[in-house]
Amino acid sequence: MSQIQPIDAVVYHVLPDFIEHFFDEVSGSPIRVDGDLYTYEKQSKNIYWVKNIWNKPFIADFDSISDAATLLKNIQRNWAPYTYRLARRTHLIKEKLPYISDKPKPFPYFAPQTPMGSFTLIDEHHLLASASCSSPWPCGSIQFEEDHINPPGRAYRKLWEAFALAQKLPQRGERCIDAGASPGSWTWVLASLGAEVLAIDRAPLAPSIAALQGVTYLKHNAFTLKPESLGPVDWLFSDVICYPPALYEWIAEWVEKKLAKNYICTIKMQGKAWDAATTAKFANIPGSTVIHLHHNKHELTWMLLQ
Ligand SMILES: C[S@@+](CC[C@H](N)C(=O)[O-])C[C@H]1O[C@@H](n2cnc3c(N)ncnc32)[C@H](O)[C@@H]1O
Structure with a gap:
């Protein structure tokens, strides 16, 4: 049986190229660091130099890959993995979750209204996750079907x-x-x-x-x-x-x-x-x-x- 433990903090998925700007913005020291995920006490001001913000993080323990997928699915449909540790196990959990297309999107495209959660494995039997994230894109990333012919630049x-x-x-x-x-x-x-x-x-x-x-x-x-x-x-x-x-x-x-x-x-x-x-x-x-x-x-x- 999985236990879900909310954390009274926020997880910032940082932009490695702008990590110094992020450090400029945040107060205090990180509670934990998992690759590009920095967990901090809730901040009193807006933080801009990030890919995504995990607003309501929790840690959950699970026995098997199926248990992990079930506990996430019981919360909501959409979950994007951030793979830092245990890539194979993360992938197997993803395979058991509802499909999220990572194909480039044709324009016009509007952000889905259904929430996009994020999770990562912190060890074989614990995941860090948040159902509510600031970005509607999986892990804050979106690709479009590009037009290589008509526009004079990629801006x-x-x-x-x-x-x-x-x-x-x-x-x-x-x-x-x-x-x-x-x-x-x-x-x-x-x-x-x-x-x-x-x-x-x-x-x-x-x-x-x-x-x-x-x-x-x-x-x-x-x-x-x-x-x-x-x-x-x-x-x-x-x-x-x-x-x-x-x-x-x-x-x-x-x-x-x-x-x-x-x-x-x-x-x-x-x-x-x-x-x-x-x-x-x-x-x-x-x-x-x-x-x-x-x-x-x-x-x-x-x-x-x-
Ligand atoms: C990044 S480019 C814009 C690219 C453009 N959005 C595109 O999609 O092709 C920035 C532009 O700002 C223009 N610029 C700089 N200062 C300006 C000003 N004071 N008034 C008007 N244009 C200016 C530059 O000439 C340059 O073409």
Whole structure:
């Protein structure tokens, strides 16, 4: 008979490339470390530099592989294994759980509403798990069926992922601003959805993108354009490479003047450090989400959706 013991803590599935940022954010010392899983006492602030957060972890003991699968299935359907120890045994438990497809997803794709749990084996007869996790993707990872022909870069994957999380897309004819648009893979996504896109950048769009129906290009510094000269718009996107405070100042004006309904912006960190103060300012805009997407690099994504 399995025993489930809740732990009064949180498990962070860290991003090895940004572990120093994570250590910057968390307070205290880890209670336990299992590969990339760091268990800490509950934190009083948001933690951004992680793949996934296991919100309600527990440790359970089990006799057999079947027992482990049964105890998880009795809680909910979806469980993603994080394999650190005992790879074969972990795989055998996974095989006995309901199937979760890890195939690349076609776009448009919306995050499933059913909870995605995570588990890992800590020894042959104990697992660490959480039914509630911050990411709807298995272990915080999602792959899309990529388009290697039409977009002029791969940045479109982070916009696809943001839309998948938002469960919302620009509609045909909606007005979008794409700031820092060059070479144009975000603009390509928006135009493909039938939106009207004003693509702003000091650098040109790829000719194939500039020629798309619904796309207008404006060669300009986005931040010297006043919101009232461009808006109102349905969506404001920014993937501008800049110091985060420059983006924040511009965005704060849009928000204050209520000239955009929805926002998806990349907060790009400059150099090796990250700008915690400006990230907190973005997060403090009411209704905001700040997240490290699977497809983000040294950057976070800020979203504000109507
Ligand atoms: C990462 S790229 C954008 C990639 C684009 N989202 C795509 O999918 O192809 C960043 C862009 O920001 C532009 N940029 C930097 N500062 C800018 C500014 N002040 N105003 C407008 N564009 C700017 C750069 O020229 C560069 O093209």
